Amino acid sequence: MRQxxxxxxxxxxxxxxxxxxxxxxxxLSLVPLRLPGFSPVTPWVTLIAVYFWTxxxxxxxxxxxxxxxxxxxxxxxxxxxxxxxxALMAAQAVVKAQRRHILPHPFIVQWVIFAIAALLAExxxxxxxxxxxxxxxxPDPALFQALMTLACYPPVAWLFVQAQRAFLRxx
Numbered sequence: 001m002r003q004x005x006x007x008x009x010x011x012x013x014x015x016x017x018x019x020x021x022x023x024x025x026x027x028l029s030l031v032p033l034r035l036p037g038f039s040p041v042t043p044w045v046t047l048i049a050v051y052f053w054t055x056x057x058x059x060x061x062x063x064x065x066x067x068x069x070x071x072x073x074x075x076x077x078x079x080x081x082x083x084x085x086x087a088l089m090a091a092q093a094v095v096k097a098q099r100r101h102i103l104p105h106p107f108i109v110q111w112v113i114f115a116i117a118a119l120l121a122e123x124x125x126x127x128x129x130x131x132x133x134x135x136x137x138x139p140d141p142a143l144f145q146a147l148m149t150l151a152c153y154p155p156v157a158w159l160f161v162q163a164q165r166a167f168l169r170x171x
């Protein structure tokens with residue numbers, strides 16, 4: 001049976017929803033939060049997106065899309081090219097490998113596992129920045145960013161669940 005043009009457009013739109021939402025979060029994350037005593041730090045919402053979609057709909061956020069998200073974040077954020085991509089792809093690979101063990105657990109356990117993943121991804125990002133800049137990097141902003149990312153996981157995950165229910169139920 002041949003699908004109509006609009007049905008194919010609908011399927012395409014549903015298929016790019018996780019990438020589009022993740023890209024939107026990259027753009028929104030460019031707005032730094034100014035807190036006294038800290039350099040501008042924002043939650044790493046792209047990591048939240050990669051973790052959530054890899055856990056719940058890995059078919060809709062392939063490794064190439066994760067690479068592009070990281071590359072875009074580096075381009076617009078002014079970081080060394082490829083560093084964010086590498087950290088996000090490493091996080092995705094770990095989550096994908098452990099997906100069947102993580103998914104059956106309740107949200108609170110998934111959140112704790114995300115906390116571990118966020119700390120490890122931030123540590124990798126610090127190491128990659130040290131290698132890219134060939135100089136020591138202060139780890140305090142990275143730790144603070146990991147904590148802010150952890151605090152932002154529940155509301156962002158809730159938004160993703162709502163998007164999944166609204167747009168991806170038949171995808």
